[in-house]
Amino acid sequence: MSTTRQAHEPHAAGKRPAIVIGALLLALLAAGASAQSRHVIVNGQRLGDAQVAALARRNCSDIPDGAYWLNMQTGTWGYAGNPQVQGVLGDGCRQQTGSPGAAFRRGPFVSMNRANQEANAYRAQGYRAVPFHNGDAYYVDVRR
Numbered sequence: 749m750s751t752t753r754q755a756h757e758p759h760a761a762g763k764r765p766a767i768v769i770g771a772l773l774l775a776l777l778a779a780g781a782s783a784q785s786r787h788v789i790v791n792g793q794r795l796g797d798a799q800v801a802a803l804a805r806r807n808c809s810d811i812p813d814g815a816y817w818l819n820m821q822t823g824t825w826g827y828a829g830n831p832q833v834q835g836v837l838g839d840g841c842r843q844q845t846g847s848p849g850a851a852f853r854r855g856p857f858v859s860m861n862r863a864n865q866e867a868n869a870y871r872a873q874g875y876r877a878v879p880f881h882n883g884d885a886y887y888v889d890v891r892r
Contacts, residue, residue, distance in 0.1 A: 789815040789828065805883035808853060809840030841887055851892075856885030863888050 786800045788811055795803065804811045815828035823837040841853055854870075857863040863879035863886035870877035876891045 787813040790818050791816075792828075802883065803837075807837055807840050808882060808887065841882070841885075852890050853887050854890060855887030857887070858885075860886050862886065 784794075784797055786795070786797050788795045788800045788803075790803070800811055816825055817828055818825045818837065824833045824835070825837055826832055826834045838856075841855055854866055855863065857866060860879060860881065867877035867879045867888045867890075870888065870890050874892075878889045880887055880889065
């Protein structure tokens with residue numbers, strides 16, 4: 749009887765760590781799912797909140813919830829299931845045309861020093877210019 753008991757005890761003890769690890773994985777998955785507040789899918793992959801924020805910084809504009817495709821080589825993007833190009837990643841960072849009093853963004857620049865030089869040139873023309881770093885590169889926000 750003692751040999752049967754010894755044979756079962758190591759087997760039962762071996763299952764305990766697997767059960768604990770399984771429970772931890774389930775808890776982490778549940779926590780990760782509840783921590784995600786955005787529903788953005790790019791190229792069939794759901795992005796986490798931090799990934800959506802990083803993408804928004806690279807685009808210099810908010811990314812609405814939805815399903816998109818993104819060509820990583822050209823930066824072109826569109827809506828999933830529709831091959832029509834809707835824009836280029838970073839469009840929000842480029843200078844926008846509009847009325848003379850409209851705000852626009854210049855960049856990207858390679859350094860804050862270069863962004864400051866550009867901002868000073870706009871300030872000399874009477875604009876309000878603020879250089880900043882969006883997590884990807886340096887830009888200048890220009891307003892009248």
